[in-house]
Structures are given as C-alpha cells and as structure tokens.
Amino acid sequence: MxxxxxxxxxxxxxxxxxxxxxxxxxxxxxxxxxxxxxxxxxxxxxxxxxxxxxxxxxxxxxxxxxxxxxxxxxxxxxxxxxxxxxxxxxxxxxxxxxxxxxxxxxxxxxxxxxxxxxxxxxxxxxxxxxxxxxxxxxxxxxxxxxxxxxxxxxxxxxxxxxxxxxxxxxxxxxxxxxxxxxxxxxxxxKENFTLPCNEKLFFRVVKTAFQQRRKTLRNSLKTFNLSNNLKEDAIFGLRPEQVSVQGFVDLTIKIANDAI
Incomplete structure (x- = not known):
C-alpha cells in the first residue's frame, strides 16, 4: 500500500x-x-x-x-x-x-x-x-x-x-x-431561519427571476400571470440583482396575495 x-x-x-x-x-x-x-x-x-x-x-x-x-x-x-x-x-x-x-x-x-x-x-x-x-x-x-x-x-x-x-x-x-x-x-x-412567506414559492420566484437576469421582474416573472395592478409596483421595474433577500421575501408575499 x-x-x-x-x-x-x-x-x-x-x-x-x-x-x-x-x-x-x-x-x-x-x-x-x-x-x-x-x-x-x-x-x-x-x-x-x-x-x-x-x-x-x-x-x-x-x-x-x-x-x-x-x-x-x-x-x-x-x-x-x-x-x-x-x-x-x-x-x-x-x-x-x-x-x-x-x-x-x-x-x-x-x-x-x-x-x-x-x-x-x-x-x-x-x-x-x-x-x-x-x-x-x-x-x-x-x-x-x-x-x-x-x-x-x-x-x-x-x-x-x-x-x-x-x-x-x-x-x-x-x-x-x-x-x-x-x-x-x-x-x-440566522436566529430566525423560517421565512414569513411560502418557502416553495420563494424558491420558485428567485429561480424564475434569475433565469432571465438581464430583464426586469415585470418581464422575467410573466409566467406567474400577475395582475396589472401588482405589476405597477416599483419592484417590477428592477432587475433581479437589484433586489435584496428581504425584497424577494416581500415580493413572494405580494405574489401569493395577488393569486387570492
């Protein structure tokens, strides 16, 4: 050996x-x-x-x-x-x-x-x-x-x-x-490592946003069929790398509420 x-x-x-x-x-x-x-x-x-x-x-x-x-x-x-x-x-x-x-x-x-x-x-x-x-x-x-x-x-x-x-x-x-x-x-x-949003949806939103990272969220998240009202939110004018982790959490909550 x-x-x-x-x-x-x-x-x-x-x-x-x-x-x-x-x-x-x-x-x-x-x-x-x-x-x-x-x-x-x-x-x-x-x-x-x-x-x-x-x-x-x-x-x-x-x-x-x-x-x-x-x-x-x-x-x-x-x-x-x-x-x-x-x-x-x-x-x-x-x-x-x-x-x-x-x-x-x-x-x-x-x-x-x-x-x-x-x-x-x-x-x-x-x-x-x-x-x-x-x-x-x-x-x-x-x-x-x-x-x-x-x-x-x-x-x-x-x-x-x-x-x-x-x-x-x-x-x-x-x-x-x-x-x-x-x-x-x-x-x-983190001390609190559970997210205040649907975690599966959070993962989906993040992955979908970055799949077309040069586009604004308004364009990259089209598959979510969001209401025109929600798409007016300022965050949809940003590209994914401009959005903080907390921003993605907030976005996930808005998308979940939009579907209700």
Whole structure:
C-alpha cells in the first residue's frame, strides 16, 4: 500500500498540503450550537487532524475507497465515524438522526454548489457551514445585492444564513494545483431561519427571476400571470440583482396575495 493517495480527476480531487491553511479552515468553526461536525472529502486528512483536536465529534464523508483505506490506517480514532458514501445521495439522518451538525471541507469544485443546496434542504439541522470553494463560487454565495455576481445561490443561501467570505487561498498549496484561486467562506444560520412567506414559492420566484437576469421582474416573472395592478409596483421595474433577500421575501408575499 502506497503511503499517499492519488488525486483523481473525475472526483475533482485537489489535496491540500499546507498545514497552516488546514488549521485556519478548522478554526473557522465557532462550535456554537452543535456537538458534531461532518467533513466532506477529507482525502488524506490534512484538515481532519485539526478537527480531531477540537472538543467535538468529527465524522468524515469520503467516496474514494483509496482515501478511506488511508484514513482507516492513519486515524484510528475515526474508524467508527468514516462514512464511505456519496454525500449528495446519502441520507444524513442515518448518522445524525435529529442532532445538529456543522459541515466543513475542502469541497470538490464540481459538486460544491450541490453541497450548498443540500445544506439548505437540511438547514434545520445545520447551524454552521464552512469551507473552501472555487473563489468565484465563494464570492457569489456571499455577494450582496447590486453586485453582478449576486444570483440564485446568493439569495437562497442568505435567506437562511449569514454568509461571510473569509480568505483567499492560492493554487500552489494543493496537489495537484487547481487552475484557479480558492476562497474560504462561512455560513452561520440566522436566529430566525423560517421565512414569513411560502418557502416553495420563494424558491420558485428567485429561480424564475434569475433565469432571465438581464430583464426586469415585470418581464422575467410573466409566467406567474400577475395582475396589472401588482405589476405597477416599483419592484417590477428592477432587475433581479437589484433586489435584496428581504425584497424577494416581500415580493413572494405580494405574489401569493395577488393569486387570492
């Protein structure tokens, strides 16, 4: 058995080799409101070893068999808490039941946005989420309205979490180095993370608005068959990136009332 795991392109693996960066990512956890943390894609455990020093139960989710064998050999205290699973398909309730847990990781770029969407679906159990993305994706998640990168991911995430871009990581701290910079960001769930509107409708309004992001809401939301009276509202003259999260909540309430 080789003492190193080969990075596999199809899994989007770029192994972090810088201990300082690993420590900094582990230290983004506030440890508030949960006793468990799940690391996604631990690889050879460079981040894992810093998580194991914290007063928290560390679980790892790894789809790569070679990495799992490596972790079992080098991190004996993890043995019962290695989930050899595809994070996107695995039912996390099998492991955590109804307990809260944080998510952390040096996320594979090819599935990073899907990881965020799954977190949003499980937001009642995930008070905190932090980790490394492609820099542009991390910036997009944290972008304020009015910013050209503000989009579906920004609005849906910031509806339930406070998002903060923490620091940038250059390609040379990885093996193999990716072609882009990486960015570490953190999400801390809002104290009140239920929306005062129909959440399914909210998701639909946001996604429909941004599908034609250059158009005003009056044009992009035509499929909702809104009354002429409602379409006179000033918000319909705006393009979606000009509308804050609260603005989309208010808009969803107006659309729901318009249908009555």
């Amino acid at each position: 080789s003492d190193k795991v080969r990075a596999k392109k199809h899994l989007g693996q770029h192994f972090l080799k810088d201990e300082n960066v690993a420590q900094r990512i582990a230290d983004t956890l506030t440890l508030n409101g949960y006793k468990n943390v799940l690391e996604i894609g631990p690889g050879m455990g460079v981040l894992t070893k810093y998580l194991l020093k914290k007063p928290i139960a560390t679980y790892v989710c790894e789809i790569d068999t070679e990495s799992v064998v490596y972790l079992q050999a080098h991190y004996l205290q993890l043995s019962e808490r290695i989930l050899e699973e595809d994070f996107l398909k695995y039912d996390l309730k099998k492991t955590f039941h109804d307990e809260s847990f944080a998510i952390i990781g040096n996320f594979p770029y090819n599935i990073s946005t899907q990881i965020v969407f799954k977190t949003l679906e499980m937001r009642d159990q995930i008070p905190e989420f932090s980790g490394m993305f492609q820099k542009e994706v991390a910036q997009r998640i944290c972008a304020p309205h009015g910013n050209k990168t503000y989009g579906i991911l920004s609005v849906l995430t910031q509806a339930f979490y406070d998002a903060e871009y923490l620091f940038t990581v250059p390609p040379d701290v990885f093996n193999p180095p990716p072609k882009v910079d990486s960015g570490v960001m953190r999400l801390i769930r």
